[in-house]
Amino acid sequence: MLSEQRYEEIYHLLEREGSVRTITLCDALQTSRETIRRDLENMEAKGMLRRIRGGAMKIETAQEKNMSYTSFRMRRDENFQYKEAVAFEALNYISEGQVIALDSGTTSLFLAKAVKARFRSLTVVTNSFAVAQELAGAEGITLILTGGVYRADEEAFVSDIAALIFSKINVDIFFLTTCGISVERGITYQRMDEISVQNKMMEAAERTIVVADSSKLGTNSLVKMCGIEEISMIITDSGVSSGQVRNFENAGVRVVISKERNGQDDNYTEK
Structure with a gap:
């Protein structure tokens, strides 16, 4: 051929x-x-x-990124091996006894699975019904579900009601997922109602770490949530280019590259 x-x-x-x-x-x-x-x-x-x-x-073209919508259930299986690697890397930044916030992105579900297997004293606050189902009844996990208006396509609670709780609690780390992140446009999403809860999670958190597979880096979606100066770190997979890493780090944002689950990733960044 x-x-x-x-x-x-x-x-x-x-x-x-x-x-x-x-x-x-x-x-x-x-x-x-x-x-x-x-x-x-x-x-x-x-x-x-x-x-x-x-x-x-x-x-994807810019029009495809901005106009197309894929449900949580379908996105969950996209790049799953990279999301899993990112989730396991994120465990290295969590300590027993902390309070973490997980939003409604699919990478949050992988992080919830990893957290359940690793920790025995942790509080998790989330607006994700999928994350709540994963952690419900897990030994040593105190689960706080925001409530609010339920969106079945996202398996998540949205609206001001879902955001109210974050004015009453303090969070150690917010693990933020995203549709796109770039130096120029910051953190972006497909829908306006996706960002209200995330903004409140960020305000309640001592630090915010972006967890995103490499397909999200250097891309922009429709609605801007915040600039990259609001985040402390990006955890991504080894598909990220050296140019992208350099751009973010020149802008003051550390990029950590996950180690593949088979242990064969030579691009792993030691902390």
Whole structure:
């Protein structure tokens, strides 16, 4: 198969699936890992895709990012291995006895699963019904659910009612998820009602750490929540480019790259 034919097959697969692993492409196209690696490098140089650790993902247009909406249930399975790696890295910044806030993003659910397995004395405040279900009854976890207006598509509570509790409590760390984060535009979301609770969580917290897979970095969504000066750190996966890391760190925001769960990520940043 000629290289241009492989490019076309890879491009159509990404259009359909959103992301694809290198090993999957090797099987589908009956070619070597080295050939696929070169193909992905060439396609990225042409602006046809974005390479990530272990594969590639589709590049969305600005219009697609701003106008399309994907439910929580569908987003939960996107880049799940990277969200899991980010969540496990975030555990290193939590101590027993602390109060943490988790918002309604899908990465928060992965962090809730990791927290449940690690800690035996922790208070978790959340507006996420999915997170609450994960932590309900967990030994040593004090769970505070905000209540409010329930949005089934997000499995979350929103509105001023959901935000009220944060004027009454103090939080050690708020782990903030996002649709996009860039030096120029800060933290952005698809919907206006997504940010009211997050703003109050941030106000109640001593520090805010962004937890986001690398597909969110350098991108902008529709509604701005805040500038990056409001956050202390970004935890992301090894798909982030060195240029993106440099841009954020030049702006005063530390970037920590998660260690892959198989322990083979050479790009892991020691703390």
